[in-house]
Amino acid sequence: MSSGLRIADDLELPIDMVTEPIGILANRGRGKSYSTHVLVEEIHGADVPVVVLDVKGDWWGLRSSADGQADGLPFYIFGGDHADLPLEPTAGELLADLVVDERVSVVLDLSHMSKTKARAFTVAFAERLYHRNRDPLFVVVDEADVLIPQRATAETARLLGAMEDIAKRGRGRGIGMAVVTQRPQEVAKSVLDLMDTLLLLGVTGPRSLKSISEWISGHVDEDTTAHEVMATLPSLPVGTAWVWSPMQGLLQRVAVRRIRTFDSHATPKPGQKRVAPGARAALDLQALGERITATVEKAKADDPKHLHRRIAELERDLAAERSKPAPAPTVERVEVHVVPDETLEVFSGLAGQLLEQLATIDGRLTAAARVPTPLPSRPRPAADRAPTTRRRARPAGGSDTRGGPTPAAGQGAPSGDVRLRAGAHRMVEALGRMAPLRLTKSQWGTVAKLKTSGGTWSTYLSDIRRAGLIDETAAGYTLTDAGFDYLGGRPEPMTAAELQDHYRGILRSGAVSMLDALIEAYPDPLTRDELGEAVGLATSGGTFSTYLSDLVRNGLAERQDGAVVATTVLMHGADQ
Known part of the structure; x- marks a missing residue:
C-alpha cells in the first residue's frame, strides 16, 4: 500500500x-x-x-x-x-x-x-x-x-x-x-x-x-x-x-x-476527432457475473416477498400431494399411490423453517418502521388531554380565575369539557406552535394542512370558537389562555428550519424552488427576473405567476418595490 x-x-x-x-x-x-x-x-x-x-x-x-x-x-x-x-x-x-x-x-x-x-x-x-x-x-x-x-x-x-x-x-x-x-x-x-x-x-x-x-x-x-x-x-x-x-x-x-x-474527460477541439484507446485492462466478467448471481441469491433469501412466494409454492405442492386420489383397484393388482411419511415431513419442515424466517424478517421491518409526526410538540402532561380534556368553567365576563381576560364578544366562552375532532385539534396545535405570532387564515390553513375554503374548515373553526380557544383580530389568529390550557401548556415554538421544511413538504416543486431561492438570498430581495433565472422559469409565463402566488398567499414571500423577498415569519419562525 x-x-x-x-x-x-x-x-x-x-x-x-x-x-x-x-x-x-x-x-x-x-x-x-x-x-x-x-x-x-x-x-x-x-x-x-x-x-x-x-x-x-x-x-x-x-x-x-x-x-x-x-x-x-x-x-x-x-x-x-x-x-x-x-x-x-x-x-x-x-x-x-x-x-x-x-x-x-x-x-x-x-x-x-x-x-x-x-x-x-x-x-x-x-x-x-x-x-x-x-x-x-x-x-x-x-x-x-x-x-x-x-x-x-x-x-x-x-x-x-x-x-x-x-x-x-x-x-x-x-x-x-x-x-x-x-x-x-x-x-x-x-x-x-x-x-x-x-x-x-x-x-x-x-x-x-x-x-x-x-x-x-x-x-x-x-x-x-x-x-x-x-x-x-x-x-x-x-x-x-x-x-x-x-x-x-x-x-x-x-x-x-x-x-x-x-x-476520457478531454473535449475534442474543432477539427479534431475524439481518440479511442486501443487497449483496456482485462477483467474476468464471468467471475463477476457469478459474484453478482450469488449477491442476488443472498438478497432474495432475505426478501420477505420471495419467502412468501416460496412458502406458497411449498404449500401448494404439499396440498397437491395429499389430495391425489388412490388409483382404481384391478382384479390382478391393487395399487394405492401414497405420499411417503418421509416426504410429508420434509415438506412440512421446509414450510415451517420458511415461516420462521419470514416472521423474523417481518418483525425486524416492523420494528424499524417509523412514521414522522407532521407537527411535533411537547408531550402533554396527561394522557386524556386530547382530544377530550376537562376544563375549568370561567365566570361569565370579567376574568378567569387567573385574572386573564375572557374572549372578546362573539368568540365564544370556554366550555367545561372541550371535545375537538382531530382536524380541529390540529388547527389549535398549529396556532400554539406559532405563538405569539398571529397567523392569517391562509397561513393557518397551510400549517394545519387543511383547506380553508371547504365546509370542514368552517365546522372546525366554529367548534374552536365555541370552546373559546382562539383570539382573532384583523391581524389574524392566535390562542387564548384557554387554548393553551387545552394543549396542556405552551408547546415548543416552531423554528424557522422546521417551518421551512414543513412548507417544502406540501408546496408544489416549482414553488419550493422559488422558496429556496428566496431563502438563500434573504435578507436581500430578488427581482422577478433574478427569481425566474434562479428557478429556470420565464417570468412572463403563467407557471411563474402561479408559483409566486402560492408563496405570497401563504405568507412566505412578499412583494417589495417590484421585487420579492422572503417574509420574517419564514426566516425566523415563531422566534421573533
Missing part, C-alpha cells in the same frame, strides 16, 4: 484522507475532472476500492493507459456507452452489496438515465453502502450539483439525507468521498460545509466564489492569506490548484501531476 497520495510532484497527501470528505471545485475546462482522476489513481494505488458516480459518462478512460495502448486500472464499468455490464435504475442496493462484499472498484455510469432515475439509483446505493460498509472505501460524486442539489424537494430529501450521512459520519464506516462540481452554489450547503479539504482550481463566477468564501469563513479565520487565495482563483492556470486542508494544517499551491490512465 502506498504511504500517501501524491497528486503533485511537490505534494503528497496523508493516506488517512481516503476516509475524509474532499471538495474539488473549478469552472469547466480548468482541470477539475483531471485532478479528480489523479486522486482516484492514487487512492486505487493505495489498495482502496473506489466508486465513481458518473453523471456525464466520461470516466471509462480509467481502464486504459494514458496513451491508450496498454492496460489501465481494473475498474468494472456499469452502464453507459462503454459498459461491461448494464446498469438498471433499480439495482442500487445490489451494486452496493457487490462493492462491499467483493471490494471491487467500479464506475457507475448514470448518463443514460433521467435525473429522476439517476437519483433513485443513487439514494438506494448510498443508503445501502452507508449501512453495510466498514472497511476503507472512496466514493466520487461527479457533477455533484445533480446528485446533491442545493434546492431540496420532496423527491430529493431522502437523497440529501443519505449524502449528508456519508459526508458527516462516513469516516466512522470507512467511507471517504469527493464532491466534484463546477457550480458549488448549486450543491447542498449542508454537504459542502462538511468538506475537510478543498482542491480549488480556476473559478470566476461570483456565486461560485461566494460559496467558496463561505466555506473558508466557516473553517478558518478571515485573514490576509484567505483574501490572497480568493484573489488568485479567477486567474489560476489550467491544472493549477490550491489544496486547502485546515485539519491537516495545509495550504499549498500546486501543479497537479499528469494522469497515468486515459484522459
Whole structure:
C-alpha cells in the first residue's frame, strides 16, 4: 500500500484522507475532472476500492493507459456507452452489496438515465453502502450539483439525507468521498460545509466564489492569506490548484501531476476527432457475473416477498400431494399411490423453517418502521388531554380565575369539557406552535394542512370558537389562555428550519424552488427576473405567476418595490 497520495510532484497527501470528505471545485475546462482522476489513481494505488458516480459518462478512460495502448486500472464499468455490464435504475442496493462484499472498484455510469432515475439509483446505493460498509472505501460524486442539489424537494430529501450521512459520519464506516462540481452554489450547503479539504482550481463566477468564501469563513479565520487565495482563483492556470486542508494544517499551491490512465474527460477541439484507446485492462466478467448471481441469491433469501412466494409454492405442492386420489383397484393388482411419511415431513419442515424466517424478517421491518409526526410538540402532561380534556368553567365576563381576560364578544366562552375532532385539534396545535405570532387564515390553513375554503374548515373553526380557544383580530389568529390550557401548556415554538421544511413538504416543486431561492438570498430581495433565472422559469409565463402566488398567499414571500423577498415569519419562525 502506498504511504500517501501524491497528486503533485511537490505534494503528497496523508493516506488517512481516503476516509475524509474532499471538495474539488473549478469552472469547466480548468482541470477539475483531471485532478479528480489523479486522486482516484492514487487512492486505487493505495489498495482502496473506489466508486465513481458518473453523471456525464466520461470516466471509462480509467481502464486504459494514458496513451491508450496498454492496460489501465481494473475498474468494472456499469452502464453507459462503454459498459461491461448494464446498469438498471433499480439495482442500487445490489451494486452496493457487490462493492462491499467483493471490494471491487467500479464506475457507475448514470448518463443514460433521467435525473429522476439517476437519483433513485443513487439514494438506494448510498443508503445501502452507508449501512453495510466498514472497511476503507472512496466514493466520487461527479457533477455533484445533480446528485446533491442545493434546492431540496420532496423527491430529493431522502437523497440529501443519505449524502449528508456519508459526508458527516462516513469516516466512522470507512467511507471517504469527493464532491466534484463546477457550480458549488448549486450543491447542498449542508454537504459542502462538511468538506475537510478543498482542491480549488480556476473559478470566476461570483456565486461560485461566494460559496467558496463561505466555506473558508466557516473553517478558518478571515485573514490576509484567505483574501490572497480568493484573489488568485479567477486567474489560476489550467491544472493549477490550491489544496486547502485546515485539519491537516495545509495550504499549498500546486501543479497537479499528469494522469497515468486515459484522459476520457478531454473535449475534442474543432477539427479534431475524439481518440479511442486501443487497449483496456482485462477483467474476468464471468467471475463477476457469478459474484453478482450469488449477491442476488443472498438478497432474495432475505426478501420477505420471495419467502412468501416460496412458502406458497411449498404449500401448494404439499396440498397437491395429499389430495391425489388412490388409483382404481384391478382384479390382478391393487395399487394405492401414497405420499411417503418421509416426504410429508420434509415438506412440512421446509414450510415451517420458511415461516420462521419470514416472521423474523417481518418483525425486524416492523420494528424499524417509523412514521414522522407532521407537527411535533411537547408531550402533554396527561394522557386524556386530547382530544377530550376537562376544563375549568370561567365566570361569565370579567376574568378567569387567573385574572386573564375572557374572549372578546362573539368568540365564544370556554366550555367545561372541550371535545375537538382531530382536524380541529390540529388547527389549535398549529396556532400554539406559532405563538405569539398571529397567523392569517391562509397561513393557518397551510400549517394545519387543511383547506380553508371547504365546509370542514368552517365546522372546525366554529367548534374552536365555541370552546373559546382562539383570539382573532384583523391581524389574524392566535390562542387564548384557554387554548393553551387545552394543549396542556405552551408547546415548543416552531423554528424557522422546521417551518421551512414543513412548507417544502406540501408546496408544489416549482414553488419550493422559488422558496429556496428566496431563502438563500434573504435578507436581500430578488427581482422577478433574478427569481425566474434562479428557478429556470420565464417570468412572463403563467407557471411563474402561479408559483409566486402560492408563496405570497401563504405568507412566505412578499412583494417589495417590484421585487420579492422572503417574509420574517419564514426566516425566523415563531422566534421573533
